[in-house]
């Protein structure tokens with residue numbers, strides 16, 4: 001997740017510079033980054049049980065939004081990147097709010 005944080009900062013930096021190549025690179029890195037390391041996914045499934053489906057939905061949503069940002073950056077749609085980036089941040093935080101505390105407590 002620390003890598004994700006860096007890529008989000010990079011995305012922002014690219015936004016200020018209207019550097020579309022860098023936007024594509026960062027968005028792709030976020031999309032390709034596993035939100036949860038595969039080794040951890042099993043343990044998280046154990047903690048969340050039937051809620052694992054909802055957790056995965058957050059994961060998929062964030063992934064799809066990152067892909068979309070890459071597509072928008074490719075065609076130079078800065079406005080689109082901006083609004084979709086807001087949705088992305090919301091998606092990151094939504095999963096944290098819904099699950100982080102529970103997972104932290106459960107994995108310990």
Ligand code: HEC
Nearest residue numbers: 001002004005008035055058059062091092095100103104
């Ligand atoms: C599907 C759920 C989910 C999504 C989506 C998600 N996260 Fe997380 N994130 C977590 C969980 C769970 C933790 C806590 C991990 C732990 O404590 O072991 C976490 C922790 C973090 C941390 C704290 C540092 C760390 O390594 O524990 C950062 C930074 C972070 N996430 C960034 C992001 C960013 C940026 C995004 C969006 C691009 C994002 N996360 C999307 C579940 C998610």
